[in-house]
Amino acid sequence: MAEEFKIFIVEDDVWYGEVIEYHLSLNPDVTVKKFTNGKDFLKSLDEQPSLVTLDYSLPDISGEEVLKRIKEFSPEIPVVIISGQEDIGTAIKLLKDGAYDYIIKDDETKDRIWNVIKNIREKEELKEEISQLKKQIVQKYDFSKSIVGNSSPMKRIFSLIQKAIGSNITVSITGETGTGKEVVAKAIHYNSPRAKKPFVAVNITAIPSELIESELFGHEKGAFTGAIARRIGKFEEATGGTIFLDEIGEMDINMQSKLLRVLQEKELTRVGGSGVVKLNSRILVATHRDLAEEVRKGNFREDLYYRLLGLPISLPALRERGNDILLLAKHFIDEYCSENEIGKLSLAPSAQNKLLKYPWPGNIRELKAVMELSCVMTDSNLIEDEHITFNSSGSIDTLLQTEMPLREYTNRIVKYYLDKYNQDVVTVAKKLNIGKSTIYRMLQEEAAELKSANS
Numbered sequence: 001m002a003e004e005f006k007i008f009i010v011e012d013d014v015w016y017g018e019v020i021e022y023h024l025s026l027n028p029d030v031t032v033k034k035f036t037n038g039k040d041f042l043k044s045l046d047e048q049p050s051l052v053t054l055d056y057s058l059p060d061i062s063g064e065e066v067l068k069r070i071k072e073f074s075p076e077i078p079v080v081i082i083s084g085q086e087d088i089g090t091a092i093k094l095l096k097d098g099a100y101d102y103i104i105k106d107d108e109t110k111d112r113i114w115n116v117i118k119n120i121r122e123k124e125e126l127k128e129e130i131s132q133l134k135k136q137i138v139q140k141y142d143f144s145k146s147i148v149g150n151s152s153p154m155k156r157i158f159s160l161i162q163k164a165i166g167s168n169i170t171v172s173i174t175g176e177t178g179t180g181k182e183v184v185a186k187a188i189h190y191n192s193p194r195a196k197k198p199f200v201a202v203n204i205t206a207i208p209s210e211l212i213e214s215e216l217f218g219h220e221k222g223a224f225t226g227a228i229a230r231r232i233g234k235f236e237e238a239t240g241g242t243i244f245l246d247e248i249g250e251m252d253i254n255m256q257s258k259l260l261r262v263l264q265e266k267e268l269t270r271v272g273g274s275g276v277v278k279l280n281s282r283i284l285v286a287t288h289r290d291l292a293e294e295v296r297k298g299n300f301r302e303d304l305y306y307r308l309l310g311l312p313i314s315l316p317a318l319r320e321r322g323n324d325i326l327l328l329a330k331h332f333i334d335e336y337c338s339e340n341e342i343g344k345l346s347l348a349p350s351a352q353n354k355l356l357k358y359p360w361p362g363n364i365r366e367l368k369a370v371m372e373l374s375c376v377m378t379d380s381n382l383i384e385d386e387h388i389t390f391n392s393s394g395s396i397d398t399l400l401q402t403e404m405p406l407r408e409y410t411n412r413i414v415k416y417y418l419d420k421y422n423q424d425v426v427t428v429a430k431k432l433n434i435g436k437s438t439i440y441r442m443l444q445e446e447a448a449e450l451k452s453a454n455s
Contacts, residue, residue, distance in 0.1 A: 005117065008049040009034045010041045012059050023110040038066045045073050051120060053113060056083040071098045080116055082109065147187060148331045149324040153316040160313045164188045172308055173286040175315030177421055178363030181286035182246060184313060189242040194282060197241030202234050204247045205424050212255055214271045223272020235268060238281035249289035249300060260304045318360040318367060325355050328364060332371040345375055350385040358390060361420055411442055
């Protein structure tokens, strides 16, 4: 126990009070103050005790009334009722009224109080730890530090983020995969007045279509096979905070209509339920698709599109950000060195030129992976161009330089898009206008060939 812990003992039995005071005072981190009546104790409440042990039978004021006055003054002060009577009904009532514990006077009372002190201190330490973690998260997502860039396109993004922070408007974030859409969403949330409330991220592509309604809106027990208990959905989890719907452009058209209603009414009904749940969460959405084009194609509801558009933030591709590539590369190198406790590494001019000439189809995500690998590959404190490797399932530009069967060309193109879109078969199938079964069959054949070669 590092900090002083103040215990107020309210006990009209002078001898018993002195016994408790003596045992508790044996610990140097504990300060004990004793009162023999309720009135004197209540006058000293402004000293903010860490714990109150309260005799239920005081001569001037009932223990029940003293407990009520303590909770009115500060609901956070834990109160342990100490009574000579084992009355279950009274104990239950006092616990409901806010007592932390109810202890019967006997030889083990002092040990039980020590257990209470131990539990309270552990909870306080946990609260402090959570508070520090929240502060670290806010610092981490200070967008002036977490989003690296000095190019003209990024200066405009910073301006829009600042506008989003100062408002509760819905924000729609667009950009190619890997451009940092979720980082922007977190920067908006953790710098807004909602920062201390939950940030709930939902990737629409990661949820099977038959489960997405339950995932977003929750369900009641027995709503469907396997619904063995009530479950709140992501919207309820985000109460008071922010819900981030990533890849909103992949949402099924039928689910879009249900989402529209929830956004319009600001309330939802859990699957299988009839009660209405009021909502209070900010909406941020992201997609790599052109939603206006999806509306024209009939893949996305026009009314939902306008409901979600809000403040649009369009993130530039990394290849459009000029020297930001080098700023980000240095950032990822420094981050890697810090995490792995190694000395500083620098980029040679040849390595810088190589980075600037590459088209970065995987954007920032790809750059991070490339720089981490380069840190591993160098044997000195300098990263040369030879240490930088582009895993070009990425380089479609060089694909035709090698002659191979058509099937191999097809496989390489599919693998390139799978890498680009994080192995998301549904998205790749749409991008290439092929069936999902074609991709699964290709992967199965490749796995079978690999197994045969190794056997």
